[in-house]
Amino acid sequence: MYRVMIADDEGIVIDSMKFIIEKEFGDKCSLEFAKTGRRLIEVAEQFRPDIAVVDIHMPGINGIDAIKEMKQFCPNAVFIVMSAYDKFDYAKEAIKLGVLEYITKPMERMKVIDTLKRAMDQIDSERAKRSNELLIKEKLETIEPIIENGLIYDILLQEHFEEDVDSYKSILGIEDDYGYMMAIVCGETQEGNHMTNAVGSSVKVSGMYREIREGVKSFFDCKIGNVMANKIAVLVPYGSKVLEYNDRTELIDRARDMCRYLRKKTDINFRVGIGALHPLRDLGDSYREALNALIATTGTVAHVDDLTISCSYEEDYPKELEKPMFEAVSKGDLNGMLVYADKYADWMCQRAGSGDLMSMRLKALEFALYAEHIAYQSGGQTYHYSGRDTYLPEIMGMSTPTEVRDWFIAKLSNACSDVVSKREERSNDIIRTAMEYIKDNYSKEISLDDVSRQVNISPYYFSKIFKEESGLNFIEYLTNIRIDKAKELLSGTDMSIKEVCATCGYTDPNYFSRSFKKNVGVTPTEFKERG
Structure with missing residues (x-):
């Protein structure tokens, strides 16, 4: 069905158009008529025509101005203009408005029919396009929660590779490289720092997951995981690696509003823990911080940066080198480890150059022992309790940063090699x-x-x-x-x-x-x- 509106101040023109449309298209069209520009606008607001055939010269508001007005509330309507005057200025104005055709009077019957058929084809195409868009949107709304949960699951269990995170970012339209995690915990009531009837509440929340998901997304531009026990993990991408004080305050207020909204919506009590900002691949740390924040306080909302439970570092400490360095050790990736270990050793040498050699010795010893601990776990080696009794005398006997650096690099390199060799030896x-x-x-x-x-x-x-x-x-x-x-x-x-x-x-x-x-x-x- 096509809604067609005809506007002309001459009754004979309206009758002619009505006769042509009814004879050619039968009941495929629903018709409305107007004899003035003002009446055209008023009727069109209610009728919402698919096709509007408009005379340019009408009393009061002319056809061109009426079309401009109608485009505000009928943006998808197809307009056909007609006039007894074949004037270039009118035609040019009609083209600017995106009018399908400019017909001069007296109108030829076949010209009218051909133009209306083209208009109907355009409407059919737009309807098909819109239907397809809605179908795609419907499918995405079904698939998107699954993909979001996959991303969060991989991050929390650290079962992802770098390319996995990049793929998730591309599919989910995440442009930011940083983010934080929220742990939404539900229960019947709150007693101290925990929620009662966790099992019953998790069943209830699972049954209302869609409403809760929509509620959370109305407060945060985020990615949401499934219900795990009585908890829901939420990933919030962020464009910077620093969360300013005012932004943190606003975030906490928004989380409190969200808890009140969810409580009213579900008749379930909620608490929210918020972790610190991290690179997306390290957001498992942020989620653990969010849970620890809830344990450390009894508030409805707890942000880890407000508490004293997280470790802070001096301003120039290269914390970002630690995790990838030890991950490379666990994989037996010698080249990857050396990239980070060299940078870390450079920083230690710089600090030792200011007279702090003892701190460099201790840190080199600490990291060497930890790298070997990883090698024992990852390489299937046999642990020997007395196998490292020479380390402390060795490190204390070194008098220059270069000696400590070489010892540090050698120990981490050996740990990498042990991982690989032990795996090969076992095979x-x-x-x-x-x-x-x-x-x-x-x-x-x-x-x-x-x-x-x-x-x-x-x-x-x-x-x-x-x-x-x-x-x-x-x-x-x-x-x-x-x-x-x-x-x-x-x-x-x-x-x-x-x-x-x-x-x-x-x-x-x-x-x-x-x-x-x-x-x-x-x-x-x-x-x-x-x-």
Whole structure:
């Protein structure tokens, strides 16, 4: 259905247009009429036409001015103007207004029909476009919560890679590199610093999650996770790495207003903990700060920067180097570790140059021990209680920053190397044990599961590292062992084909013969005859 409005001060023109439209388009059009510019505007406000055929010269407000007025409340309407005057100024003004067609009177019937069909096609196209946009919006509203929860889940559990965070930022339209986390905690009532009936409240909140999500987003431009126990994690992107005092105060007031709104909406009590600003990839730290802020106070809203529970650093301390440096150690990434360790060592040398060598010694010792602790955990090494009793005498015997720096870099480098070498050593031990087991038991009916059980790792992981280390999968390696033994027996003994088959672990002589020919190029019989 198309809503069509005709405006002309001549009744005969209106009657003619009505006759043409009804005859050509039948009940596809709903019609309204006006004989003045003012009446056109008044009727159009109620009728909201899809198509408006407007005469330029009407009493009072002319057609051009009426169209300008109508465009304010009918922005998607298609306008067709008509006039008894073929004047360039009118046509130019009509073009500026985006009018579809300028028709001169007397109007040709086919010209009118053709113009109306073009207008209807344009309306159909716009309607289809709008419908598609709504469909996309509907799908996004369904998918977006899942993607937001995936981002928060990855950040909290630190199961993401750098490219994962970049992908989430792109999909969710996050342009900021920093942010903070809020921990929204719900309960029946508040007793001290905790909420009562956490389980019951979490069930109730889960049933009202959509309303709560919309409520939180009305106060904060944020990304929201699912209900976890009686908690909801909220990520708020931020454009700076510093939160000014006034901004923090405004943030806390807004969080308090949000709690009151959610309480009224759900009849559930809420508290909100707010963590400090961090780079997006490190927002797991901000969430833990938000939870600790709630534990440390009994207020409805608690910001970690208002409390004394977080560690602060002197102004020039390179805190941002610590985490990536030790992450590189845990991965055995020597080059990555050296990038950060060199920068940190430069800072320590600068401070030691001012006469603070003892602090450099202690920090180098602290970080060396921590790097080795990570290596023990990440590399599967055996911890020796008395293995580092020389470290303190060594570090105290150094008299220059350069000596301490070299010792510091060496210890962190060794920790990286230990992670890699221990992992490789363990893989080599597993493969060596597996190969020995296969060589000792090839004559039996053994499977991948039998061998992986022997080395005490899952069949999937064993299969993966066996292929990486040997270049063959388990079946290929076992087959090579059996075929080599069969060739040895066939050429060096008087054993029959059947006896060789059984000795080499094959239960089916036909299968043995096919496997032998596939790997050697001839049958066992032909091989034996050739000596």
